[in-house]
Amino acid sequence: MSSSRDLPALSGGAEHKRIVDKIVYVFEQLLPDPFILSIGLTVLVAALAVILVPGISVSKLLNSWYTGAFKIIAFAFQMVLILLTGFAVADAPAVRAILGAMAKNVKTPAQAVILLFPVVAIAAWLNWGLGLVVAAFLSREIARRAQVDFGWLVAGSYSAWSICNNGLSSSIALSQATHGNEMNFVEKITGQLIPLSQTIFAPFVLVPTVLVVVVMAVIFVWMHPKGDDLQSVQIEDEAGDMDSHSRTALNPGSPAARMERSPLGTIVLLALGLGLIWTKVASHSFVLDINMTILIFLLVGLALQGRPINYAYAVRNGVRQTGSMVLQYPMYGGIMGIMAGTGLAALIAKGFVNIASSHSLPLWSYVSSMIITLLVPSAGGHWAVQGPFVVPAAVTLHASVAHTAMGVAMAENVSNMLQPFWAVPVVAMAGIRLQRVMGYTAVTFLVSFVIYAASLLFIP
Incomplete structure (x- = not known):
């Protein structure tokens, strides 16, 4: 690994390459293991709660952490x-073949970007x-073929x-469009719903979404390391190791x-799952939430793997990738518990609301959400804390409720790029x-950060 003192001169003496190299070097040197980072963030959030929240007791702090x-x-x-379940889908021979076929002609960084960015963005x-699953496995297939x-x-x-x-899986947008949803603060306060046409399909969301994908694709081609800085890997095919060991454990002729x-x-589980989906569609109660996503991934994976034992082998291979996540989730749950239970998250959100105007409220909602998400990656969960403050403020200030709500969601997109929580499964x-x-x-x-902020300020 090159150090900051001996980074090689890059072709053409491009200063931007040196800056990117130094950013990568800093993260490699200063960013600890994600579990260690989560411990550090726990200490930081606890200290902020003690300092910023008046009258917080040790008992309240500890119980909030434990509950979360x-x-x-x-x-x-x-x-x-x-x-x-996503791993089992991607591990199926047919899916591996499709991913391999998509990546077979990729030879250069530019070709990798042209394939990777639109495919992953559409899947996400x-x-x-x-x-997440497509991002990880398509990256592996490209790495098998391209330098x-x-x-x-x-x-x-x-x-x-x-x-x-x-x-389509935005928890904030979906909850504000769903009648009776516990997290629909817009309906609770105004009696109205925000249809998806005013959130994820609105220009102020669609335009920055496309821009981020296109602009970052160009920038990533620009950032690709050269010479001694390039670190390629040999991706080995992990499939089959556990299969062969497990299958030889039984007499082939045994019951x-x-x-x-x-x-x-497989037939039994497919019948149960598809039957359930059919009844929900027929009764107009089908919702693509987390549980339904798991069920669909399960059914697709079972169908692709063919036999339950093949599916079991694929899942066993996938289990090896989840260990670090199992450690981190309770830590971040504790952090969110501290922020919610002590009132720290509400204090941050309310502080930004107090300085906002009708035009700037969506931007301040965005900024406060980004700060909260950097401390605890909540996948929309901190809307339970932030929503009760920003929605009434939007109504009082006659600001756009849709812009204000989606400002919270957009901030999660941005902060996830510095908060490693959601990167852990991808890198694993x-x-x-x-x-x-x-x-x-x-x-x-x-x-x-700049693209989303501009969209909230300037796109109606």
Whole structure:
């Protein structure tokens, strides 16, 4: 690894390359393991609560942390299942063949970007969980064929994924469009819904979404390392190792082996799952939420893998990628518990609302959300804290409620580029150190921050 003192001169003496190299170097040297980082953030948030929230007691602080740490367990398991079921889909021979066919002609960094950015962005726009899986596995397929820097490649896929909170799985947009949703503060305060035509399909959301993908694609071609700085990897095919070991454990003619080879279990589960989806569609109650996403991934994976035992082997391979996530979720749940339980998150949100005008409220909502999300990546969850402040402020100031609400969602896109929480599953599935990736996504953070801020201020 080159140090900041011995970075090689880059072709043409391009100063921008030196700046990017130094950003990557700083992250590699200063960013600790994500679990260690989550401990540090816990200490920081606890200290901020003690300093900024009047009269906070040690008992209140500790109980808020404890409540948050265990309240997130169900959500954490949902996230693990998203990744495992997504892994099983991507691990299927047919999907590997499709990804391989998409990547087979990629030879240069520019060709990698042209393929990676639109494919991952579309997948993320459709569903954030699908986008994470596609980002990781398409990066691996490209790395098998092209001489590109792997950290740069994974960072590019993560940057393309960043637009997910502007898409069909945006929890904030969906909740404000759903009658009776517990998180629909707009309906509770105004009695009205915000249709998706005014949020994710509105110009102030669509334009920056496309711009971030296009601009960052160009910038990533520009940032690709040269010479000694380029770190490519040899991606090995992990499929089959556990298969061969497990299959030889049974006598091929035994009843257990025959049951394992039978597709009957897959047929039963497909019948149950598809039957449930049909009843929900027929009753107009179908909602593509987290649980439904897991179910769809499960059914697709089972169908692609063919036999339940093949699916079990794929999931076992995927389990190896989830260990660091299992550690981090309770830590970030504890951080969110401190912020919500002590009133720290409300204090931050209310502080920005107090200095806002009708024109600037969406921007201040965006900024406050970004600060909160940098401390705790909540996937829209901190809307429960921020929404009750920004929605009444928007009504009182006659500001755009849609702009104000989506400002919170857009900020999550931006802060995710510096907060490594959601990058962990991508780098785990891709097989690379996080630090190398975050050095590049810091550039995405700066560029996307400006693009989204401009859209909230200038696009009606």
